[in-house]
Amino acid sequence: MIRVDAGKCLGCLSCSTVCPSQNIVRTETERTRSIHWKRCKEECDLCVELCPAKALALVSFDESVPEPEVCFDLVACKICGSRYATEPMLQRIEALLPEKVQKDASGLAWIRVCPVCRRDIEAERATSQLVLGRSRKSI
Amino acid sequence: MPVYIDISRCIGCRSCEVACKRVHSGHGHVNVHFVGDHASVPIFCHHCEDASCTLVCFSGALHKEGEKTAFDVTRCTGCGLCRLACPFGVVWTDKIAHKCDLCEGRDSPTCVTTCPANALSTDFEEASRRARTRAAIVAAHGGRR
Numbered sequence: 001m002i003r004v005d006a007g008k009c010l011g012c013l014s015c016s017t018v019c020p021s022q023n024i025v026r027t028e029t030e031r032t033r034s035i036h037w038k039r040c041k042e043e044c045d046l047c048v049e050l051c052p053a054k055a056l057a058l059v060s061f062d063e064s065v066p067e068p069e070v071c072f073d074l075v076a077c078k079i080c081g082s083r084y085a086t087e088p089m090l091q092r093i094e095a096l097l098p099e100k101v102q103k104d105a106s107g108l109a110w111i112r113v114c115p116v117c118r119r120d121i122e123a124e125r126a127t128s129q130l131v132l133g134r135s136r137k138s139i
Numbered sequence: 140m141p142v143y144i145d146i147s148r149c150i151g152c153r154s155c156e157v158a159c160k161r162v163h164s165g166h167g168h169v170n171v172h173f174v175g176d177h178a179s180v181p182i183f184c185h186h187c188e189d190a191s192c193t194l195v196c197f198s199g200a201l202h203k204e205g206e207k208t209a210f211d212v213t214r215c216t217g218c219g220l221c222r223l224a225c226p227f228g229v230v231w232t233d234k235i236a237h238k239c240d241l242c243e244g245r246d247s248p249t250c251v252t253t254c255p256a257n258a259l260s261t262d263f264e265e266a267s268r269r270a271r272t273r274a275a276i277v278a279a280h281g282g283r284r
Contacts, residue, residue: 017216017218093191093220097224115222118228126144127179134177
């Protein structure tokens with residue numbers, strides 16, 4: 001069965017996606033994501049190998065150990081407020097990307113913005129000159 | 140060989156969006172956005188030089204192959220970090236990651252061949268020539284179009 005280091009877990013989708021026996025159950029609500037590792041007898045260590053945070057370990061089966069579960073509050077997009085990621089995932093991205101790309105030309109810390117709003121921002125940026133020219137014409 | 144957009148030509152018909160979905164079994168990688176009534180623009184992968192998605196991908200599924208940001212489906216664990224690392228919001232995760240693959244196996248990306256307004260191209264020279272021409276027209280009209 002699997003031992004989880006809750007302090008290291010990012011709350012990503014890796015283990016629950018790769019588990020061939022569906023022993024790792026992910027439950028999502030609008031505001032939270034919880035991951036529950038069922039007590040498994042398999043000797044498979046796919047989830048352990050493919051954990052980006054190395055938060056999992058394969059330990060011998062023990063009926064007395066409770067099934068591990070972690071729960072994360074999802075972070076709200078600072079523009080639209082929709083919940084789109086876990087805090088440790090965003091922190092991991094902030095740690096991996098060079099600092100100079102973490103703010104766009106307008107100084108916006110875009111990692112804290114959801115992908116949908118990022119596309120909207122990109123569309124507005126790309127068309128700003130054009131919109132200016134066309135709205136002048138229509139006056 | 141990324142896809143270049145001539146935004147002034149985009150008519151907002153969403154043909155690229157539909158074509159992309161058709162070719163990628165329902166998972167499209169193009170989103171046409173509208174900015175008021177004045178402009179529309181398809182938003183898709185830029186195939187960035189130092190692509191953020193490849194920097195956070197721990198399994199090596201997303202990687203650079205020359206100019207292209209390529210994706211190896213066999214190495215993807217579906218963790219979802221790439222989706223959160225893309226500054227333009229054009230990587231999706233649905234069990235596994237999916238993004239623009241420049242229509243691998245086709246002569247030309249389907250959005251480019253489909254666009255009825257010729258707003259998309261893979262030819263950098265053509266894209267740059269059009270931009271220069273437009274800038275020259277603006278300059279010749281004293282800054283007004």
